Amino acid sequence: MTAIISRRTVLAASTAATLIGTATPAFGGTPSPADLLKGGWKPSREDKATVGRWARDTWRSLVAMTDEHTGLPADNIGESVTNPVRSKYTSPTNIGGYLWSTVVAKHLGIISPQESLRRITQTLTTMKNVVHHEPSGMYFNWYDEATGEVLTTDPDGTKPITPFVSSVDNGWFACALMVVRNAEPRARALADSLLNKMNFAFYYNPAARPGGLMRGGFFETPPPDEETDKGNHAGVGPDVYYRKFHYDTCNTEARIAGYVGFALNQVPHTQYFATYRTFPDSCDWSWVEQKPKGVHRTYLGLDVFEGTYEYRGMRLVPSWGGDMFESLMPDLFVPESAWAPRSWGINHPLTVRAHIEHGLDDAKYGYWGFSPASNPKGGYSVYGVDAIGMDPGGYPSDLEATNYDAGFEGCREGVNPNPTYGDGVVTPHAAFLAMAYAPRQAIDNLSKIEKTLHAYGGGGFFDSVAVKSGLIARRYLSLDQAMVMGAIGNVFGQNLIRRSFASRTVESRIRPLIGMEQFESGLE
Numbered sequence: 001m002t003a004i005i006s007r008r009t010v011l012a013a014s015t016a017a018t019l020i021g022t023a024t025p026a027f028g029g030t031p032s033p034a035d036l037l038k039g040g041w042k043p044s045r046e047d048k049a050t051v052g053r054w055a056r057d058t059w060r061s062l063v064a065m066t067d068e069h070t071g072l073p074a075d076n077i078g079e080s081v082t083n084p085v086r087s088k089y090t091s092p093t094n095i096g097g098y099l100w101s102t103v104v105a106k107h108l109g110i111i112s113p114q115e116s117l118r119r120i121t122q123t124l125t126t127m128k129n130v131v132h133h134e135p136s137g138m139y140f141n142w143y144d145e146a147t148g149e150v151l152t153t154d155p156d157g158t159k160p161i162t163p164f165v166s167s168v169d170n171g172w173f174a175c176a177l178m179v180v181r182n183a184e185p186r187a188r189a190l191a192d193s194l195l196n197k198m199n200f201a202f203y204y205n206p207a208a209r210p211g212g213l214m215r216g217g218f219f220e221t222p223p224p225d226e227e228t229d230k231g232n233h234a235g236v237g238p239d240v241y242y243r244k245f246h247y248d249t250c251n252t253e254a255r256i257a258g259y260v261g262f263a264l265n266q267v268p269h270t271q272y273f274a275t276y277r278t279f280p281d282s283c284d285w286s287w288v289e290q291k292p293k294g295v296h297r298t299y300l301g302l303d304v305f306e307g308t309y310e311y312r313g314m315r316l317v318p319s320w321g322g323d324m325f326e327s328l329m330p331d332l333f334v335p336e337s338a339w340a341p342r343s344w345g346i347n348h349p350l351t352v353r354a355h356i357e358h359g360l361d362d363a364k365y366g367y368w369g370f371s372p373a374s375n376p377k378g379g380y381s382v383y384g385v386d387a388i389g390m391d392p393g394g395y396p397s398d399l400e401a402t403n404y405d406a407g408f409e410g411c412r413e414g415v416n417p418n419p420t421y422g423d424g425v426v427t428p429h430a431a432f433l434a435m436a437y438a439p440r441q442a443i444d445n446l447s448k449i450e451k452t453l454h455a456y457g458g459g460g461f462f463d464s465v466a467v468k469s470g471l472i473a474r475r476y477l478s479l480d481q482a483m484v485m486g487a488i489g490n491v492f493g494q495n496l497i498r499r500s501f502a503s504r505t506v507e508s509r510i511r512p513l514i515g516m517e518q519f520e521s522g523l524e
Contacts, residue, residue: 041439048492050447052108054460055488059105061459061476062098062485065145071122072145073098075155076374079474081459089155090145090478092169096176097482099123100497103183104489107496117186124180124190133220135237137197138170141217162223165240167203167214167247171257174198175333175501178263183500200261201234204271205246211274211302213246214257214267249390250275251319251347252326259334262513263506269513273299277317277519278307279390286411288390289318289404294520306520311387312357316350316521317343321382322389324430325371325483327351332433332486333501340514346521351388352434356441358385363397365424365467367453368445369431370397373480374463374473376425383425383464399423399466423468428461429480432487439491460484 043051064081065073073094074086099120106116130148132139140163142151154161174195181191206212215233218240222228228241247254255275261267278292279285292307293315308315319326328348330336336344359368375381377399384395386404394403400422407414428449435442450456455465455472463480464473489496502510 043439043492047443050443051488051492054446055104055108055485055492056110057456057458058460058481058484058488059101059110061481062101062478064459065476065478065481066098066119067145070126070145070148071098071119072126072143072148073478074145075479076475076477077459078476079457079462081457081476086145087155088144088146089142089151091141091143092139092166092173094478094482095123095127096173097479097486099176100179100489101482101485103179103500104485104493104496107183107489107493117184120180120184120187121190124187124194127194128190133165133240134197136165136199136202136234136240137194138165138199138202139173140164141166141169162219162221162226164217164219164243165202166217167200167257168216168254170198171200171254171260174200174260174264175256178260178503178506179333179497179500182503183496195264198264199234199236199266200257200264201266202232202236202240203257204233204261204267205242206233206268208246209248209274211270211300212268213248213274214254214261214271216243216245216247216254218242248275249279249320250277251317253329256330256333259330259510262509265509270300270302272513273302273304273517276307277305278309280305281307283408283411286408287392288408289387289392289394290406291409291411297518299516304517306518308520309388309390310524311354311385312362313524314350314354314522315524316354316388317347317519318388318390319351319384320389321372321384321391321395322354322386323371323382323384323395324351324355324369324427324433328433329483331436332483332490332497334510334514335495335498335502336514337437339507339511340517343514343517343519343521347519349437350521352437354385354388355430355434356438358387358397359424359426363421363424365397365421365426367424367426367449367467369426369428369434369442370395371427371430371433373425373427373429374475374477375399376464376466376469376471376473381425383427397421397424399425399469399471423466423471425464425466427464427480428455429463429483429487432484435487435491 064084065077076087077084102119105111131150140150150163177191177195181188203215222241232239281292294307309318356368359365370383372382382395386394398421402419405414405416431442431445453465455462459476462472486497
């Protein structure tokens with residue numbers, strides 16, 4: 001059933017777009033940035049020069065990460081791009097990110113068409129020859145970027161691991177192949193030779209919930225330290241050993257695996273509506289961040305609770321952690337706001353607005369943009385706007401891990417509904433993801449991060465910075481740098497990544513599905 005759009009929702013969406021300075025991005029053909037980002041913003045000559053410099057430096061970090069013989073990027077490097085110290089491991093997501101970044105680099109004139117083809121061909125040839133799960137055409141989670149060998153010791157080098165086949169990681173790699181085959185026709189046959197073997201039906205469990213859910217992934221052989229579910233959803237090849245978890249929420253980066261499954265006609269559309277927008281509003285679920293409000297609607301015969309969370313006068317569908325990555329990375333490929341104007345077209349601008357208001361007005365950091373990234377104190381941590389995430393532990397926005405807890409109305413009292421925030425940690429890739437929705441604010445925010453916080457090096461923006469102490473995570477992560485390149489490619493390259501991903505066939509299999517839904521997102 002197609003929901004009827006309400007006047008309240010239309011007004012809320014219009015107001016949200018006005019308040020953050022943009023409207024829903026258009027999609028189709030080759031729109032100019034002015035068409036793509038309505039609301040009066042047009043990139044100035046200075047904007048183009050600044051973002052062009054950021055793109056060139058970001059690309060420099062990706063080149064530094066990439067092994068010269070295999071064409072595989074490392075997961076991360078340290079501060080130096082002239083003498084890089086590589087991580088000695090990589091993933092299908094990292095490899096996919098390097099591929100779409102190469103497409104952007106060519107389009108922006110950073111590298112020549114010949115270099116682009118050489119790099120893409122080298123990487124795809126390596127991937128054609130690495131060990132992988134052949135019945136599904138899927139790749140294992142960790143490879144040595146210098147040799148292409150599957151890792152049997154965890155990336156920290158501390159313990160043995162059983163190679164895992166992740167649905168989300170393979171989803172991002174498949175996205176890259178779909179981009180390459182359209183953006184680099186000379187590599188299309190090679191990209192298709194990999195993509196055509198990938199079968200996302202291996203992850204789809206029709207019995208997990210009415211409508212079915214995507215599994216997190218599987219092992220080819222049983223791990224000695226983990227209980228698994230033996231089975232084979234695709235019915236191809238020997239049984240595999242599934243991890244005992246499914247992705248059961250909608251607003252997360254994991255939805256990309258479902259999108260690819262739809263695009264390849266391997267996963268039924270009911271999977272999309274089987275995931276939760278929020279968990280139910282009963283006291284049985286009172287352990288989550290706040291009590292949702294919403295209505296029930298029916299799509300494809302499935303009951304969907306259109307729940308939302310409240311933050312600063314906004315109502316929006318939360319992600320798990322309230323971070324930009326979960327909400328907006330799939331939107332780099334699937335033009336969700338244009339294809340689903342009554343759901344993502346409202347939610348994405350409000351997510352960006354929530355990040356801006358949290359950083360500037362609520363926590364008063366003076367900067368904004370929060371997403372999982374390197375911790376300035378070392379290691380890796382999660383960051384987000386806690387109030388728009390479901391995680392009861394929270395994805396904090398500061399080094400102190402300040403936890404917001406508003407309680408669950410009628411079920412439990414909140415323990416910290418009005419927190420005082422400390423040393424905020426902003427992650428530049430989050431602001432780049434927001435650029436399609438708040439371009440002026442994103443460019444100004446990033447310029448301040450570079451010039452005032454000095455969180456910038458020879459390979460572009462460092463991975464994160466604590467705004468009060470000035471502590472910087474002086475390293476580059478290939479995934480985060482690839483998100484930067486993808487965002488620039490869309491905003492300053494006429495929707496390059498989306499256009500390359502979304503062929504007519506892909507559009508016909510995704511757009512009607514997501515376009516039928518109406519979130520309860522909007523302004524109160």
